[in-house]
Amino acid sequence: MSDTKIKIDSLYKIFGNKPKEALEYVKQGVGKDELLEKHNHVLGLSDINIDIEDKSIQVIMGLSGSGKSTLIRHINRLIEPTAGNVLVDGSDVLQYDEATLRDFRRTRTAMVFQRFALMPHMTILKNVSLGLELQGKKDDEILNSAMKWIEKVGLNGYEDRYPQHLSGGMQQRVGLARALTNDTDILLMDEAFSALDPLIRKDMQDILLNLQAELHKTVVFITHDLDEALKIGDRIAILKDGIMDQEGLPVDILLSPKTEYVSNFVEDVNRSRVLKAKHIMEKANGSDLSKGMPVDENDFIESFIDRVVAEKPELIVVQDSDKKNIGSLTSKRLSEVLKK
């Protein structure tokens, strides 16, 4: 396990006039509905604990109103918590004074928004330059970085257009370029792709994964779509009514959901399409793996299931990109996983 980049520690957020008072009720176990009915406060988040690994993509998932946006906004302190701590690289974000917080937002975090939140009065170039301009960087430096990222997200030629002229997918690429131009180590994405059509959405997911393979940022990615979560996330946290129901590897969430809410979420998923060989393999432990049917660790089950049915191999050998054998799979295990 590598280092923790962002540590969220017993975080509570209650919306209302007297959140501190309401906090006591919540700590005594009062739920979201009761808190609203009896005490007229909205429970945003209750006792959230997550350690977000450095250079990983942490997905936060949940239905509408479950507190996802509230949670991600605590990381750059767009929202102040009612109780709890947010630590980034071990330093407490909540202790920052105004200037330190501003500096932290400028250089450490960048955010991509669900409805893009581009500036309608600025050209694409100006939008992408925004972060660096606020920092007062030199003009040519700003222009260079902005053009680089505009190109990377495939929008060259559109620099002088205004956001209104672009389709949703293009606008969100501007949003992504705007965030990446700041060159921060943390990227916060609040349902960044939810407003897009399925095809464009898939495009954007691929763009993100390709960029991540190159940039290795710590990404906090919010979605209410399980397929997206499974595709993108290194780990997934599931929120319900402000409470974290489960947090773990995608495969664990899929194969052993802890609560009914989570199992409802995962029951309709086509597992052969979202699980990769590496998710369900048994790690190599010295036994002989030379005789099995080889598959790549990143192959989805779907892509080799037909071969398994046809060839009926005794063992399926999972290899990494260097063709090194890293694990194995029996057809029994395979059918178990798919049947569940």
Add this chain to the structure above:
Amino acid sequence: MSFFSEIPTMGRESLRDFKKGIDLNFKEFSRNYGDGIEGFFDPLLMFLVWLEKLLVNSPWPLVILVLAGLAWIGSRNWKLVAGTIVCFMLIGYFGMWKDTMSTIAIISVATLVCISIGIPLGILMSRSRKLEAGITPILDVMQTVPSFVYLIPIIMLLGIGKVPGLIAVCIYAVPPIVRLTNLGIREVDKECLEAVDSFGATSWQRLTRVQMPLALPTIFAGVNQTIMMALAMVVIASMIGVRGLGVPVLRAVSNQYLALGMLNGLAIVALAIIFDRVSQQYGKRLQKHREGRNL
């Protein structure tokens, strides 16, 4: 029984003393501070006099050329420019040139004063609920109190002349720009603000880079209204010594000169229409730029 037929009053004696007390106190105040306050407005007076002289003394073709040029810059519309030229030629033809120039001078200065007070005030208002709640009723009062009522203390304080006239015009004309600046800033998309905050903007950067530009069309609608209201005040302002188109209108009223009143009235209307159309077109262009024209 008499309780129901007659409303309780404070009594004639005490009412008279009450009013007298206020009057005396205010007179005392104006005797002590009137000159100082007048001195405070001196630079404004000098500017107004300079502008008026400039407009009146410059050769008329030059003035029309400049006005037509401004109309073009504002509206980019040939019809409006042609209309402007024709209107001013007619105004001159019917002998109202000087008065019209005086009116333009005071309207311009009043508008500048209103902008430089109104926009900052509107910005402050947009930043605090309390301030908004405090200022809004004052603006309501300024717009509804009959202007004659606040003319009285102004005259007592500053006498008759250009400065009190200017102040009266400004009191009447400033509310819309304050209101619309406040409204425009409050209406700015919350998500844009959140975005600019998330990139670490200072509150000044947030104001100048996002709030003001996005509020500009609304603020401009306020400027437009302010100009219109200032024009509507010219007749009343001329009662306390402001030169311009209001003076002949007043003369026409007291002497029953129908034609004189009509002509000068029409000149005011013509100015209003020109100012309104040009500034509206300009406002629209601001908005268009926002949507981008270069598709």
